[in-house]
Amino acid sequence: MGTHVIKMPDIGEGIAEVELSQWHVKVGDLVVEDQVLADVMTDKAMVDIPSPVHGKVIALGGQPGEVMAVGSVLISIEVEGAGNLKESAAPAAVKEAPVAPKVEAAVESKPAAVTAPRPAAVCQGPMVAREANERPLASPAVRKHALDLGIQLRLVRGSGPAGRVLHEDLEAYLAQGQSNASAPAAAAYVQRNDEEQIQVIGMRRKIAQRMQDATQRAAHFSYVEEIDVTAIEELRAHLNEKHGASRGKLTLLPFLVRALVVALRDFPQMNARYDDEAQVITRLGAVHVGVATQSDVGLMVPVVRHAEARSLWDSAAEISRLANAARNGKASRDELSGSTITLTSLGALGGIVSTPVLNLPEVAIVGVNKIVERPMVVKGQVVIRKMMNLSSSFDHRVVDGMDAALFIQAIRGLLEQPATLFVE
The missing domain is CATH 4.10.320.10 (E3-binding domain)
Incomplete structure (x- = not known):
């Protein structure tokens, strides 16, 4: 018998160290060739480390959350024969779930192919x-x-x-x-003294770092506007009834994407990235809308590219496709990077007001709150209308308060008079 030592591979892109995110095996496990041994996370991607050999795990080189240098010993496997005396690095397989501008994506953990998880109970x-x-x-x-x-x-x-x-x-x-x-009814009143400590590693650590970086570097300010979405909701219902079976159902999101595209024609300073180190603002003609998406592993921001060139149904299909890919951990590197402005929504849980955090290096994020029916005064009459707030945040280093207010007012006008969304 011999020992095959696997070193942390060189993942490329000039990366000198990576974070060990999760082990999929433990000491004593039998592994087969191409079985995933561990997940490691770089600044740009979650990476699978597969086994190049069959054998038995005899030592692990680090703990989840530990930052390891490229070339350091990752794992040792007992194999038949002499093993690898040269201690070669394992091949690295980049998962199609890299870092989005806001957070990194990750693929849900898979159990080892050979070993079954220890049952927690009968x-x-x-x-x-x-x-x-x-x-x-x-x-x-x-x-x-x-x-x-x-x-x-x-x-x-x-x-x-x-x-x-x-x-x-x-x-x-x-x-x-x-x-x-x-x-038993009494179970609800049993005293509990247990505690749980959760190590902040991998995806959650990256989210924390990105959020902290965004709030420390950008001068956030938020602006909230109330919008009457009765007309746009009536249009949406009509289009779904007429074309839903053949073209797919429309949610409110593609209308919001369209409103962003049209409003940005008059407010190009919102569709921009700010390099605060170089002190350069880059305004972009292409509108790449990041759509914040919650997944089992955290918040990701897949990108609807060239929204300015998409129809309602095209945008709707792309939003749905990207959201499913992100939730399933299958979104690609390109699909999770390159946004120029972000749209975030909590759907039915949207609350009344929120203060979204900027998706650096972008300078604007538009937040959608839930739709509620309320009595409103229209032309002197009290009527029931569908109302929704937009809670949006901006980087005050780049965006002036008046421009932000006018931008959101432009979106409001487009949504309240939905025909204007399609007038060129």
Whole structure:
């Protein structure tokens, strides 16, 4: 038997060190050729480190969250034969989930191909008996879904990678009649003293760094405007009824993208990037709209390129395609970089007002709040209208307050008189 030592590979782009994000194996595991051993994160991409050999893991060279130099020992594998005395570096396979201008994308963790995850508890059907202080694996969306359904996640068996609880697991749990109501009523009043420490590494660390950098470097200011979206919603419903079956359903987002495109013709200073080190503002003719998208691994910003050249349905299809790719961890490097202005929305959870953080080096981000019906006075009469706020932020180093207000007022006018979106 011999030892095959795998070193941290040179990923290119002049990168001298990377962060070890996650191990997919542990000491004692049997691995096969091309099995993913670890994920590492650079400033621009999440990278898979596959095994070049068959063998048994005998040593790991670092811990998740550790920054490792290129060429340092990553992992040692016991193999048949003499092994690799020269200690060659492993090949690196870049996942199609690199860093967006705002945050980095990442692919959801996969369990080792040979070793099964250690079960946290004995499972039977959709129900599992975990320890009271054990936190089951689940995405934020699944956790909220469980909360809405009144389900204790620790009671649900996860069918995803490493036992992750999925939406369909919640449905299976309900189908078996195992709801939270069946638990003893007194369980809601049991004292808890458990604590959980979560290391900020990988994707979450990159998000934190980007947000901190944005708030420290840019002079943020926000502007909120109320918009009557009754007319645009009526138009959207009409178009969906007439063309939805053949062209696809329209959400509000493609209309907002169109409004941005038209408004930017008169406010080109908003469609810009600011290099604060070189003290140079670059205004761009192309409108590449970043659409902030929540995924299981964090916030990503896929980019609708050349929105100025797209129809409503073209924009709608591209937004849907990019959002699905981002949520599934399959968005490419190009799809997650190069935006010139960002659109962010929390959908039905949009609240009344928000203060979005700029997606540096951009100078403007437009935030969408939820639509609500309210009584409004129109021509002296009280009527019910659909109202929505736009909560937008700007870099005051580049954008003056009056220009920001006029820009959002222009978007308001376009959305309240939707025919003007299509008048050239």
